[in-house]
Amino acid sequence: MTPDTPTASSTPVVEVSNLVKRFRRESGAVVNAIDDVSFEVAAGDFVVLLGPSGCGKTTLLRAIAGLETPDQGSIRISGRPVYSSADRVDVPPERRDISMIFQSYALWPHMTAFKNVAYPLQSRRGRKIAKDDIARRVRQALELVGVGELEKQYPGQMSGGQQQRIALARALVNNDELVLFDEPLSNVDAKVREQLRFELVSMQRKLGFSALFVTHDQTEAMELAHRIAVLDSGRIVQFGSPQEIYHRPATRYVAKFIGAINEVVGTVTTVDGGSVVVDSPYGKFVGATVGHRFSVGDRAAAMWRPERGRLTQDEPRTVNRWPGRVKAPLFVGSHTEYLVSVGASQTDVRLWSPRSDLVAAGSEAWVSVDADDVLVLPVDEPADPAAGSTSVPVAPVMVPAS
Ligand SMILES: Nc1ncnc2c1ncn2[C@@H]1O[C@H](COP(=O)(O)OP(=O)(O)OP(=O)(O)O)[C@@H](O)[C@H]1O
Secondary structure: OOOOOOOOOOOOOEEEEEEEEEEEOOOOOEEEEEEEEEEEEOOOOEEEEEOOOOOOHHHHHHHHHOOOOOOEEEEEEOOEEEEEOOOOEEOOHHHOOEEEEOHHHHOOOOOOHHHHHHHHHHOOOOOOOOHHHHHHHHHHHHHHOOOHHHOOOOHHHOOHHHHHHHHHHHHHOOOOOEEEEEOOOOOOOHHHHHHHHHHHHHHHHHHOOEEEEEEOOHHHHHHHOOEEEEEEOOEEEEEEOHHHHHHOOOOHHHHHHOOOEEEEEEEEEEEEOOEEEEEEOOEEEEEEOOOOOOOOOOEEEEEEOHHHOEEEOOOOOOOEEEEEEEEEEEEOOOOEEEEEEEOOOOEEEEEEEOOOOOOOOOOEEEEEEOHHHOEEEEOOOOOOOOOOOOOOOOOOEEEOOO
């Protein structure tokens, strides 16, 4: 295994095409857990499957591992078909040449680090591996992840970071190119989790294995991933780099799921190339269409991140500006979060500033945001929870940070 960054030229390590998996509930209702999903993981790529509970990410990971049999579609691992509904191929998990790391790493507590890492080699089907070879490969894997000196320790005698390294060594000892992670950090407290993420990123970038990682935690996804697949109701609604997902969300669902964002729904009054004007309850917005098509009269959501807003006592020249009153500055250390009620509608918007002394609570001030920083997204998109509903109020909504 060599350190690597994703390359477009080599054969993808995972190719999922038009995959479908349905479950029948006890009530008889059918759930489309995976609904026509296609995506690829390139060699050396770290891909995160991200979405809320029930969106289908675990089912997708388990289908790739061979622990769940899909209904339709195909899966290839390093070019080899491991599942194809058309060709009736379904390779069992142990022959797919992939490793999986489960919640809390699932290390055997009664086994030393050495024995934990040796376990996949000893329990392999087919030709037995000589004892000496096993010992050599285990030590090599432990050295690779930098915990060679811990071979005689038990998991209970190790830190979280060391346990993660042992789990990684156990996953890598087979020389499998692909490691699947099923929320391995979900039972770890926040501070340690941050450190383990940092460790995992540096190990993956150093060793170059390909990773497919399931999480519902957007911060985790942003920190770990080369690319993120955002899932909603069994579908991938956006597949892109963390930067693309954050700055150019394809839908309102993605925009709201990743980070905090201000949103106001209004009516398109002008369309000019990639720029539109939206008339909203607290004034006009000029924003960017980010690839969507709009016509005059369409309902649209103008969305902007709190860190992109500015708060000033003097009226700015920025095209998007509204007078308001500061309600509650909240100092959170790295920045201050201002809640400001703006416009005739007295809508609450949030904006974040590194400065805590901009405007005092109760004072009047101007909120402004550049047109480039306002995303205008369709309201009636199919993947949107509000789609088709006539009861959604044409009113501003503030989406909290999670
Ligand atoms: N064995 C099963 N029988 C019936 N329905 C199932 C089964 N497994 C999963 N589902 C349903 O399929 C959908 C997707 O479930 P899945 O576990 O993949 O979601 P998830 O995104 O991983 O959620 P979580 O983060 O809570 O684990 C859900 O609606 C779930 O109820």
